[in-house]
Amino acid sequence: MSTLAEQRTTTLETPIQRARKPFQFRRVLPLLILGFGSLLMIAPFVWIIQAAFGETSKAFVIPPLWFPVNPSLDNFISAFEQVPFQLFTWNTLKIATIVTIGQLITCSLAAYAFARLQFRGKNIVFFLLLSSLMIPSQVTLVPTFIIMRQLGLYNTHASLILPALISPFGVFLLRQYFLTIPAELEDAARVDGASVFTIYLRIILPLSGPVLTTLAILTFVAQWNSYIGPLIYINKIELQVITVGLTLMRGRFGAGALGPIAAGIFMAVVPVLIVFLLLQRYIIKSIVTTGIKT
Amino acid sequence: MQAAPSAPSAPSVTYNVLKRREAMIAYLFIAPTLVGFLLFVVGPMIIGIGISFFKWNLLTPPVFVGLDNYTRLFSGDPRLGTIYSTTVRLAIQVIICNIGFGLFFAVLLDRKMPNFLRNFFRLSYFFPFVVSGAAVAIIWTFLFNKDLGPLNYYLGLLGVNERINWLLSSDWSPIAIIITDVWKNVGFYILVFLGGLQGISRDFYEAAEVDGATGWQQFRSITVPLLTPTILFLLVISVIGALQIFDQPNILTGGGPGDATRTIVMYIYEQGFKFFDMGYASTLALSLFVIILILTVIQFRLSRSWVFYQ
Structure with missing residues (x-):
């Protein structure tokens, strides 16, 4: 008995003893490692910003510069001169916005049906949707291309938009959230004579702000960043999107001209950065919850 | 339900x-x-x-053509063996690095520290994950440049005298791809691991401390077993993802030198949209699908023996 009590007092004392010591290398070391790691993550972006705003001839030199020399917008101007970057941006924005709105509609409707309504075949359809999450999208690349071509949609934005309008992942994400909304709320509305659609529109959707935001961010960012789709389906420069546009720029300038390409990268990354900084708590939370629930 | x-x-x-x-x-x-x-x-x-x-x-x-495409898949394509082995080797290394570094940094981040510092670290690690793979790969083509690239310059300061030909040598180009991939994706792994770590009750550690367990013992006997569901989740999705690597090698090396960094999805793309051999491209895609399916099923089967559910 006494030994146990003794042990307890010693363990209780340890944190106090630790706190008393002014500096302990062991406690600072993790912070140093983390700091070094985040330096490695941030440095490439800093270097790109330097190259985007600095003098073109000084962008890519040894030893590397970390601050722009004679800052100007010259690189941005020559980026726009070489390729129709404003079109790339507009196309990307248009596609990503339509896809995001489309997915919010299709996924929330289906998710509501799977979460709340009773119908024949519900479980089997839901299972099929879920198992398709395991089908790598690249596997259907060739046949989807052929379907698009038969539909006359090669070289149109529709070929990028249509397949992305639905998302089994989105259905799953929203369904899991809808299941956590108390059913009593809907019962009350039903007693008052509200239709299923009214309940979905007036009760479920307003209560699902966070998860809808999450899905919107994930969809928008994925679409903004997609590369292989536009690479295959779009063969006209005026219809092209930012990601492929950047690689086209690299082709035109050659690997030496970092400045204008860095300006292009800067323009491609900044919208994502803004969305990310504004809504990071949704993004992080969604990653963590989908990580745990799946 | x-x-x-x-x-x-x-x-x-x-x-x-x-x-x-x-x-x-x-x-x-x-x-x-x-x-x-x-x-x-x-x-x-x-x-x-x-x-x-x-x-x-x-x-x-x-x-x-009947089974011609399948005959070619199994015995008539001398490049396919190299390409699959490149893909699998890249995938294994990428997965190990992402899960290893992800767990390492997540454990460090889970320690006591001021909130602003934790948020800053979390943001800086995670940000590359939301940037497009294409932009990331282009950034790294410049960083990897043999003569003017910052990477070789700082390695030189650290005493690496030889300038590494990151993108054009068959020894280094796979490593360049792994570095780029881990740099881009490790933040995702860190976040998911952090989520898993936050789900572990502090009581376990307090009890272990009463029993006099060291930090390493606690990590091995509490943290890792309780994180096994998270590890399984990351393993499954990273196997699916890593076998489909496309953006980075396509932009960084174009698959070269030779086929040293050519992945199976690049090969499908090449057969389908450069050589316009739709039949063989589809056969290749199906082979990848079957491999991914088998690996996923195996992982879930094996998981019964090592994943620990509370």
């Missing part, structure tokens, strides 16, 4: 009508998803299987 909605205490005829109407509405609700799913997931899967029995360059009508 879900309890049926409370039946209204009306006559059963009305109830049946209501039930049927609810089903009708439900079908309308899932219709858009279902149509898209049939057109762009199920349809292409079936068509893909069909095309694999044909030779088709899109310009002339398809020619039925």
